[in-house]
Amino acid sequence: MSERETGETETAPYSRDYWDLVFEQLSRRRLFKLAVSVLALLYASAIYAPLIANDRPYVLAAIDYREYRTALRTLRPVAASLGGLVERGREDYLAARPADAALGWEGALAAEADAARLHVERMKRYLSGGTEQLDLFRTKVGLAVDAAVAGRVQEAEALVEEAKDLAKALATDYAALDPRKPEDGGRELTPVRSYPLLEAVTGAEVFFMLLWACLLAWPLWNGYLNRRLLRGDRDRIRAWRRRKLLAVLGLSLSGALLWGRFVGGEAAFDVSPFKRSLTGGDIVAQRVLFPPLAFGFAQTSAGEVFRPPTWRSMSEKSAEGHYVRGARVPQPDPVTGIVPAGTPVEELFAEPARNSGWRHPLGTDSVGRDLLVRMLWGGRVSLSVGLVSAALLVLIGTLVGACAGYFGGWVDLALSRLIEIVLCFPAFFLILMVVAFTDPNVVPPIIAIVVVIALVRWTSVARLTRAEFLRMREQEFTLAARAMGIPAARTIFRHMLPNALGPILVAGAFSVASGILTESALSFLGFGVKHPIPSWGSLVTESSSAEHWWIQLFPGFAIFVTVVCYNLVGDAVRDAVDPKLRVL
Amino acid sequence: MNAPLLEVEDLRTYFRGDEGVARAVDGVSFELRAGETLGLVGESGCGKSVTALSILRLVPDPPGFVAGGEIRLRGRDLLALPVDELRRVRGNEIAMIFQEPMTALNPVFTVGEQVAETLRHHRGLARAAARGRAVELLERVGIPAARTRVDDYPHQLSGGMRQRVMIAMAMSCDPAILIADEPTTALDVTVQAQILDLIRELQQERGTSVLLITHDLGVVAETADRVAVMYAGKIVEAATAEELFASPRHPYTIGLFRSLPGLAARGERLHAIPGTVPSAFRFPSGCRFRTRCPLASEQCAALEPPLCAVVGSHSAACWHAEEARAL
Numbered sequence: 001m002s003e004r005e006t007g008e009t010e011t012a013p014y015s016r017d018y019w020d021l022v023f024e025q026l027s028r029r030r031l032f033k034l035a036v037s038v039l040a041l042l043y044a045s046a047i048y049a050p051l052i053a054n055d056r057p058y059v060l061a062a063i064d065y066r067e068y069r070t071a072l073r074t075l076r077p078v079a080a081s082l083g084g085l086v087e088r089g090r091e092d093y094l095a096a097r098p099a100d101a102a103l104g105w106e107g108a109l110a111a112e113a114d115a116a117r118l119h120v121e122r123m124k125r126y127l128s129g130g131t132e133q134l135d136l137f138r139t140k141v142g143l144a145v146d147a148a149v150a151g152r153v154q155e156a157e158a159l160v161e162e163a164k165d166l167a168k169a170l171a172t173d174y175a176a177l178d179p180r181k182p183e184d185g186g187r188e189l190t191p192v193r194s195y196p197l198l199e200a201v202t203g204a205e206v207f208f209m210l211l212w213a214c215l216l217a218w219p220l221w222n223g224y225l226n227r228r229l230l231r232g233d234r235d236r237i238r239a240w241r242r243r244k245l246l247a248v249l250g251l252s253l254s255g256a257l258l259w260g261r262f263v264g265g266e267a268a269f270d271v272s273p274f275k276r277s278l279t280g281g282d283i284v285a286q287r288v289l290f291p292p293l294a295f296g297f298a299q300t301s302a303g304e305v306f307r308p309p310t311w312r313s314m315s316e317k318s319a320e321g322h323y324v325r326g327a328r329v330p331q332p333d334p335v336t337g338i339v340p341a342g343t344p345v346e347e348l349f350a351e352p353a354r355n356s357g358w359r360h361p362l363g364t365d366s367v368g369r370d371l372l373v374r375m376l377w378g379g380r381v382s383l384s385v386g387l388v389s390a391a392l393l394v395l396i397g398t399l400v401g402a403c404a405g406y407f408g409g410w411v412d413l414a415l416s417r418l419i420e421i422v423l424c425f426p427a428f429f430l431i432l433m434v435v436a437f438t439d440p441n442v443v444p445p446i447i448a449i450v451v452v453i454a455l456v457r458w459t460s461v462a463r464l465t466r467a468e469f470l471r472m473r474e475q476e477f478t479l480a481a482r483a484m485g486i487p488a489a490r491t492i493f494r495h496m497l498p499n500a501l502g503p504i505l506v507a508g509a510f511s512v513a514s515g516i517l518t519e520s521a522l523s524f525l526g527f528g529v530k531h532p533i534p535s536w537g538s539l540v541t542e543s544s545s546a547e548h549w550w551i552q553l554f555p556g557f558a559i560f561v562t563v564v565c566y567n568l569v570g571d572a573v574r575d576a577v578d579p580k581l582r583v584l
Numbered sequence: 585m586n587a588p589l590l591e592v593e594d595l596r597t598y599f600r601g602d603e604g605v606a607r608a609v610d611g612v613s614f615e616l617r618a619g620e621t622l623g624l625v626g627e628s629g630c631g632k633s634v635t636a637l638s639i640l641r642l643v644p645d646p647p648g649f650v651a652g653g654e655i656r657l658r659g660r661d662l663l664a665l666p667v668d669e670l671r672r673v674r675g676n677e678i679a680m681i682f683q684e685p686m687t688a689l690n691p692v693f694t695v696g697e698q699v700a701e702t703l704r705h706h707r708g709l710a711r712a713a714a715r716g717r718a719v720e721l722l723e724r725v726g727i728p729a730a731r732t733r734v735d736d737y738p739h740q741l742s743g744g745m746r747q748r749v750m751i752a753m754a755m756s757c758d759p760a761i762l763i764a765d766e767p768t769t770a771l772d773v774t775v776q777a778q779i780l781d782l783i784r785e786l787q788q789e790r791g792t793s794v795l796l797i798t799h800d801l802g803v804v805a806e807t808a809d810r811v812a813v814m815y816a817g818k819i820v821e822a823a824t825a826e827e828l829f830a831s832p833r834h835p836y837t838i839g840l841f842r843s844l845p846g847l848a849a850r851g852e853r854l855h856a857i858p859g860t861v862p863s864a865f866r867f868p869s870g871c872r873f874r875t876r877c878p879l880a881s882e883q884c885a886a887l888e889p890p891l892c893a894v895v896g897s898h899s900a901a902c903w904h905a906e907e908a909r910a911l
Contacts, residue, residue: 409646473644476688483640484702484753485674494701498692 025576032572035565046379053373055296056197062285071119076167082112083160116141126189191286203260210252278349290350297377298532301368303343311357363550365542374534381535386516392454394508397461405469427456468500509570513563588615595653606864608634610817621794623808631817679754683766685746689738696734721752744775816872823898833900879904
């Protein structure tokens with residue numbers, strides 16, 4: 001009856017396709033939504049870690065007195081060493097140098113000219129006018145080098161002398177006005193604007209940041225696009241699904257390429273000097289903006305070794321660097337009665353106050369690095385290792401399992417024996433061995449870990465896939481596909497694989513979890529990422545003492561939450577992609 | 585009549601098993617002419633389905649293998665065809681529909697996608713064109729509201745509807761031959777008749793030859809032009825449908841007819857052929873039916889009867905074909 005009725009309507013009502021149904025199923029599960037939200041946040045925190053937790057400011061409009069003074073002070077040595085080069089001449093210079101030295105005499109001269117140019121440029125950035133003398137110095141040095149190269153020794157020597165005199169005069173003429181001692185006089189400098197944090201962001205990071213931003217904002221722009229541009233036309237929305245994905249990928253990729261081209265960010269693992277210089281007054285900032293967590297993941301603090309989370313009262317420290325409460329309060333020596341000297345907490349620019357609850361919300365580690373910041377950065381390693389190794393092992397396992405199950409016969413025999421052989425190895429020790437024997441300078445340990453996890457752990461996915469394919473091989477739709485002349489590869493991947501997707505996806509989700517755990521275990525044993533880059537597993541290893549409970553609790557909790565969320569997602573996806581459970 | 589479209593000659597398909605080799609199909613020959621319907625009848629396990637699968641080389645290997653014979657489609661030997669050429673034959677020149685419409689459709693694709701895929705694959709149609717054609721085909725096989733049903737998944741359709749979709753898939757590329765392997769066995773009786781009518785209609789419309797495999801003599805009587813009766817991997821009798829139903833000559837065929845409920849008088853016990861089908865691993869010597877045959881003689885045990893003409897195109901493989909008329 002209902003068939004008749006729908007048959008009579010002129011415009012065909014929209015009937016949902018596979019992914020509509022899958023998404024609908026998923027959206028009904030509250031736990032799934034919760035798990036996905038938590039994972040999205042975890043990934044966001046890892047991807048945006050450089051923007052959230054960094055010891056470089058986003059914007060810095062400041063005068064760097066140290067840079068200016070260093071440049072000014074270097075002008076005389078430059079002129080002097082140029083004079084030395086001219087005086088010795090090419091032959092003497094070459095005779096005195098080792099034969100394999102990179103620079104020849106001309107090269108050395110050019111290097112001096114470059115140095116002069118560089119320092120003058122650096123100084124000119126801070127000067128709003130009156131730079132004629134500096135330009136004259138640079139011109140003289142350039143002319144002297146030209147004359148020396150051309151062989152006009154006397155002319156060159158005369159020019160060098162002039163440059164030396166000029167440099168001497170410049171040292172007093174161009175001295176900077178010290179804001180702390182304005183009575184000394186000097187030139188007033190203008191602030192220079194720079195973006196130290198953004199300059200340390202690489203193109204690859206920008207790619208993931210853009211990608212994640214697009215994906216997190218998907219509900220917003222997707223709704224608008226469907227309503228306005230596609231006017232709610234279901235067929236067009238369906239047709240546009242792939243285009244939207246490609247657009248997001250293309251946008252992120254082109255953004256990353258442009259960033260790499262014009263900003264040219266380079267990953268920075270060092271501790272940046274900005275906070276210390278700002279504190280010491282070497283840099284005087286007119287405008288400065290630090291990220292919410294103004295600590296670098298490698299920034300140590302001698303006064304805060306194993307400091308408990310700062311919102312706890314037991315974490316309070318006196319100005320002398322002593323704990324005020326609890327078991328950590330220093331006791332006077334029973335014999336001499338001397339209280340050991342404490343290390344005062346150093347409060348750098350932009351950092352929360354010594355006893356602020358926000359200073360180290362999750363405590364610090366063995367060298368006083370902020371644990372929260374290290375967890376944010378450590379998530380990048382742990383989460384990506386889990387995801388990439390799972391993707392890789394699902395790929396291998398599915399291919400092997402599908403071939404074994406579909407072709408059967410000797411192919412199955414060979415592949416099944418292969419699976420059994422790989423299964424025989426104690427996986428963790430194999431991983432340990434491979435990582436131990438991999439040269440970290442040739443293959444980064446992180447890549448070695450990912451590859452080895454995938455190469456050892458694919459067997460469970462392969463066996464699952466094989467079993468599914470063996471079952472399906474007996475079903476008539478496989479026979480029907482072959483009877484319709486569909487090629488084997490298409491039969492395997494288009495017709496059979498989607499039917500096996502449920503168990504494979506669940507196994508995949510579980511492998512993400514086990515990948516994270518494996519990486520943690522490896523890092524725990526010291527085979528993981530290189531110091532000082534953190535990963536959740538290596539954070540746990542910082543201390544094994546119950547006294548430092550925050551060290552084990554917080555990174556361990558992050559691992560636990562991620563693993564649980566992946567398991568919940570795997571569970572929900574298994575139910576949703578199962579065609580038999582699909583409801584109209 | 586014109587030259588045969590499909591010739592099967594001395595086909596032997598065996599299966600390796602624990603007890604040796606099972607001769608599931610052992611020397612079957614028949615031919616199929618353009619536009620005709622050939623019914624292949626027999627009990628379960630007599631080798632009908634394996635014959636059908638052998639034609640498209642779909643017998644699972646291992647354990648099955650074709651031990652001998654030739655299958656010629658318009659003179660081309662299908663058994664010697666390279667795999668990629670064979671793929672062009674499958675679905676395009678010879679299509680097949682299966683017994684279980686419940687499992688013969690892929691549960692994760694809409695029926696439209698499944699019909700369209702064959703078209704896209706063999707005819708190279710674009711996605712939209714293939715979809716349009718799929719809707720037409722679904723309409724043609726009598727699916728109501730085909731334009732919406734095209735996006736349905738198999739589990740949303742009834743058994744009869746699924747079998748119609750199977751037929752639409754099979755007929756999508758206008759094959760010369762349609763192999764229907766028990767197309768109505770899993771369906772309700774009322775739906776059975778509709779499906780058979782549909783196959784017959786399409787056959788007349790497009791001039792397709794049909795190889796109808798069934799154990800149901802009623803279906804054969806209704807649909808087939810010629811009938812071949814199989815027993816234990818061999819064809820034991822072949823004739824036009826009228827001829828066979830009027831005067832069967834093989835004791836096995838006669839036994840089959842007598843066990844039909846309609847022919848027995850009301851209240852009488854149904855006739856049953858005594859004994860069971862012999863195992864394909866150990867056939868009896870000589871005539872394979874002799875252990876269950878009322879006319880069995882010493883000659884039957886010694887020599888295997890060849891399939892030879894009785895009257896005109898009617899042939900039977902029995903030493904006692906003349907005496908059998910009296911049964």
